[in-house]
Amino acid sequence: MVNLAGYVPVRWTVDTLGWQGTEAGITTAVVRQRVLDTLRPGQVVLMHVGAHPEDGSTLDADALPGVIDDLQARGYGFVTVPELLAEGP
Numbered sequence: 001m002v003n004l005a006g007y008v009p010v011r012w013t014v015d016t017l018g019w020q021g022t023e024a025g026i027t028t029a030v031v032r033q034r035v036l037d038t039l040r041p042g043q044v045v046l047m048h049v050g051a052h053p054e055d056g057s058t059l060d061a062d063a064l065p066g067v068i069d070d071l072q073a074r075g076y077g078f079v080t081v082p083e084l085l086a087e088g089p
Contacts, residue, residue, distance in 0.1 A: 010081055012046035014038040018060035021052030031063035036070055044084070 002009050016031040017024070035045055045067070047060035068078075079087075 008085060010044060010084075012044045013040070014043060015046040016060055016063070018057075018063065019048040019052065021055045021057045021059065023052070023055045026057075026059055028059055028063040028066065031059050032066050032070060035067050039071070039074065039076075041076075042084075 014034055016034050017026050018028075018031045020026045031047075035043075047064065047067075049058070049061040049064075051058050071078075
């Protein structure tokens, strides 16, 4: 059904869990470590940049600059989803 609507499904390889907010014990350090613990070429990281509805935290957005620094320090780069799909398997 998704493909018939002209969309291509993309599955993430790691969810930072930042969306759970500080109420669930998640911190920006946890977000960064979840990405690093599962790091591999082609990784697709699921992050939410909105605020948690109850505690107001924005953990993924707050952690993003550090995640970018961490990945670049390890020699990784970034591509858009269309670029990723053009590369193929």
